[in-house]
Amino acid sequence: MRVLLVDDETELVETLAERLAFRGVEADWVGGAADALERVKTKAFDLAVLDVKMPKIGGIELKKRLQALYPAMKFIFLTGHGSEEDFTAGAAEAGSNFYLIKPVKIEALMKKMNEVMQHSGESR
Amino acid sequence: MKPDFGRFIPKFRAYREAASGPFRSLFDFGKIWKQAVFLCTGVALTPLILMALIDYNVTRHAIESEILLRTSRLVSNERRTISFFLEERKFALEFVVHDNPYETLKDAARLAAILDNLRKALGGFSDLGVIDSSGIQVSYTGPYSLLGVDYRQQDWFRQVMEKGVYVSDVFLGLRNAPHFVIAVKHMLPNGDSFILRSSLDMERFQKILSQMELEPSGDAVIINRSGILQTPSRYFPDIFSRIPFSIPDFSQTTQVYQTSDAKGRIYVIGYAYIVDTPFILMVTKQKSELMKPWFRTLRHLVVFLAVSVVGILAVIIGVATYLVNHMYMADQKRVMTLHQVEYANKLASIGRLAAGVAHEINNPLAIINEKAGLIKDIFTFRSHYAGDAKLAGLIDGIIASVERCGAITRRLLGFARHMEVRIQNVNLGVIIQDVIGFLGKEAEYKSITVSVEIPEDVPEFESDRGKLQQIFLNLVNNAFAAMNDGGHLNIAVGVIHDKSVSVTVSDDGCGIADTDLKRVFEPFFTTKGRSGGTGLGLSITYGLVQELGGDIQVASTVGRGTRFTVTLPLARPPQGSREKKKGETDAGIAG
Numbered sequence: 118m119r120v121l122l123v124d125d126e127t128e129l130v131e132t133l134a135e136r137l138a139f140r141g142v143e144a145d146w147v148g149g150a151a152d153a154l155e156r157v158k159t160k161a162f163d164l165a166v167l168d169v170k171m172p173k174i175g176g177i178e179l180k181k182r183l184q185a186l187y188p189a190m191k192f193i194f195l196t197g198h199g200s201e202e203d204f205t206a207g208a209a210e211a212g213s214n215f216y217l218i219k220p221v222k223i224e225a226l227m228k229k230m231n232e233v234m235q236h237s238g239e240s241r
Numbered sequence: 242m243k244p245d246f247g248r249f250i251p252k253f254r255a256y257r258e259a260a261s262g263p264f265r266s267l268f269d270f271g272k273i274w275k276q277a278v279f280l281c282t283g284v285a286l287t288p289l290i291l292m293a294l295i296d297y298n299v300t301r302h303a304i305e306s307e308i309l310l311r312t313s314r315l316v317s318n319e320r321r322t323i324s325f326f327l328e329e330r331k332f333a334l335e336f337v338v339h340d341n342p343y344e345t346l347k348d349a350a351r352l353a354a355i356l357d358n359l360r361k362a363l364g365g366f367s368d369l370g371v372i373d374s375s376g377i378q379v380s381y382t383g384p385y386s387l388l389g390v391d392y393r394q395q396d397w398f399r400q401v402m403e404k405g406v407y408v409s410d411v412f413l414g415l416r417n418a419p420h421f422v423i424a425v426k427h428m429l430p431n432g433d434s435f436i437l438r439s440s441l442d443m444e445r446f447q448k449i450l451s452q453m454e455l456e457p458s459g460d461a462v463i464i465n466r467s468g469i470l471q472t473p474s475r476y477f478p479d480i481f482s483r484i485p486f487s488i489p490d491f492s493q494t495t496q497v498y499q500t501s502d503a504k505g506r507i508y509v510i511g512y513a514y515i516v517d518t519p520f521i522l523m524v525t526k527q528k529s530e531l532m533k534p535w536f537r538t539l540r541h542l543v544v545f546l547a548v549s550v551v552g553i554l555a556v557i558i559g560v561a562t563y564l565v566n567h568m569y570m571a572d573q574k575r576v577m578t579l580h581q582v583e584y585a586n587k588l589a590s591i592g593r594l595a596a597g598v599a600h601e602i603n604n605p606l607a608i609i610n611e612k613a614g615l616i617k618d619i620f621t622f623r624s625h626y627a628g629d630a631k632l633a634g635l636i637d638g639i640i641a642s643v644e645r646c647g648a649i650t651r652r653l654l655g656f657a658r659h660m661e662v663r664i665q666n667v668n669l670g671v672i673i674q675d676v677i678g679f680l681g682k683e684a685e686y687k688s689i690t691v692s693v694e695i696p697e698d699v700p701e702f703e704s705d706r707g708k709l710q711q712i713f714l715n716l717v718n719n720a721f722a723a724m725n726d727g728g729h730l731n732i733a734v735g736v737i738h739d740k741s742v743s744v745t746v747s748d749d750g751c752g753i754a755d756t757d758l759k760r761v762f763e764p765f766f767t768t769k770g771r772s773g774g775t776g777l778g779l780s781i782t783y784g785l786v787q788e789l790g791g792d793i794q795v796a797s798t799v800g801r802g803t804r805f806t807v808t809l810p811l812a813r814p815p816q817g818s819r820e821k822k823k824g825e826t827d828a829g830i831a832g
Contacts, residue, residue: 126608128611129604132611132612135615139622197603218603219603220609222610222644223611
């Protein structure tokens with residue numbers, strides 16, 4: 118499973134990538150939507166973990182663009198803001214289960230990633 | 242048991258002035274009520290009382306005039322009767338002297354026959370005498386032997402010789418019985434003259450007076466011109482005594498006047514001088530007797546007036562109280578709505594602030610979490626770091642604290658989110674635990690023991706989660722404020738007939754005094770004084786419970802504690818009136 122982590126809080130995604138590596142998950146990280154769109158050109162990913170609120174291009178918009186380029190790609194949203202709009206948007210775009218609120222436990226993230234991948238496997 | 246007059250006191254009397262500034266007078270309900278009552282009373286009663294007074298005076302005057310007029314008419318009629326009586330007898334005597342030659346009249350037998358005829362025809366004559374011009378009685382017929390009596394020195398003899406006719410006062414005379422005398426002089430062809438004189442008994446005279454139509458208190462007497470009674474009467478049984486009134490001035494016509502006696506009794510007196518006699522006819526009536534029918538009518542009028550005044554006052558006071566009460570209640574509702582909106586706005590602002598803070602904190606928190614997690618991972622996954630139990634313990638501590646912070650920010654965000662009005666399936670147990678979770682630290686600091694009793698069978702029901710949270714947060718907050726260190730708070734949930742659910746929040750705090758208990762749900766009512774408390778908490782709570790179609794009750798004993806019971810319907814509150822309120826709240830929050 119190749120995972121792309123996108124968040125403007127680069128310290129967070131960097132640490133998260135390292136932790137995922139300990140658990141055998143190959144994870145790349147970028148600090149924004151523009152970098153993410155560049156990175157996917159050079160490397161294929163199965164799953165993207167996106168922050169909802171980012172400067173310039175938000176997580177929802179980024180998901181749309183990535184999905185347009187790579188329809189098979191799966192997404193999980195991470196949000197620090199538990200507001201209604203975020204939930205509604207997240208639920209509509211990714212299915213109500215595919216979002217997590219910061220701070221997130223690594224076990225919870227692993228579980229969710231497995232669920233998403235498994236879900237895609239079933240749907241195909 | 243003391244009677245409870247409290248329910249008769251209008252609600253607006255309980256108004257405590259909260260408004261200030263230039264429009265303060267608009268909210269002084271007591272003053273508005275007083276003004277309305279005084280103005281309406283003035284407008285309604287002044288014309289009524291004025292008309293009653295005018296009518297009283299006019300009617301009284303008319304009745305008095307009527308009494309005087311009636312008395313005057315009576316006296317006039319009576320004077321005519323008496324005059325006629327006397328004239329009749331005078332003319333009879335004149336007829337006798339014209340019809341009978343002097344010589345014949347001197348014959349006692351003839352005189353007796355004439356007296357007999359006069360008695361039969363007219364009555365009242367008791368004797369008949371002929372007196373020559375020298376004053377000697379030359380002939381007499383009657384019960385006494387008066388023949389040869391010399392009247393020359395008598396006053397009446399001189400008067401009859403001068404005027405030709407004479408009517409005497411009433412006197413006792415030789416016979417010692419009241420009588421009076423009529424005498425006529427007759428000129429003889431030879432230039433001499435003689436007098437025919439007759440005594441008249443009082444029987445016929447008094448009969449005329451007694452036949453007068455007088456009220457029970459009325460009295461009629463004849464007096465002479467010196468004020469000496471000539472006839473006995475009801476008030477003056479002693480004939481020849483002097484009347485207690487002054488003798489009225491001479492008048493050709495009948496006169497009526499009013500006078501009072503020593504005891505203050507007012508009399509209406511009518512009198513008439515009987516011309517060519519010494520007599521004055523006098524009719525006395527007690528005024529209070531005459532006015533009796535008028536006073537009876539007056540009593541009825543006064544009773545009617547009093548009943549009218551009481552009726553009008555009752556209507557005015559009733560209407561003023563009703564209207565001012567409604568004004569007061571409308572104002573209370575307005576104030577309550579304003580404060581609810583204000584409160585909701587404040588809460589919404591706090592909610593937004595909390596959400597912002599939570600979001601900002603969440604990111605650094607996530608970084609701490611991941612960094613700590615990574616350190617732990619390194620310990621776990623790389624063998625040369627493993628085994629240092631102390632370091633691993635420290636990392637666990639950091640992670641546990643981060644988890645706690647995360648839980649707090651999540652709860653804050655949850656609260657902010659639930660400010661928005663939304664009917665959804667709610668679980669009372671979860672809501673109550675949420676609220677306790679929020680205030681858990683405070684309970685710990687104050688060593689308050691919190692016990693929650695929620696039976697398993699409490700169903701989920703449709704309601705507004707945010708409002709429920711506010712309701713219980715307010716109640717629990719209040720309970721904490723009332724308790725000293727080491728208090729007990731109990732929250733018990735129960736289902737009533739599968740139709741409603743009740744939540745009882747009881748504490749063993751300071752309690753609420755009876756007088757305050759009725760007012761705890763009023764806006765701005767607070768016992769916390771300047772030390773805190775807006776006086777809005779319970780009023781808002783009350784409003785929220787009502788919006789959810791529920792009911793809130795309070796029971797308290799000073800020194801023992803307070804118990805609030807919130808009852809909520811399990812079925813969703815009907816749409817309609819509450820829907821509007823919801824809309825107003827929505828607007829408040831959105832603002």
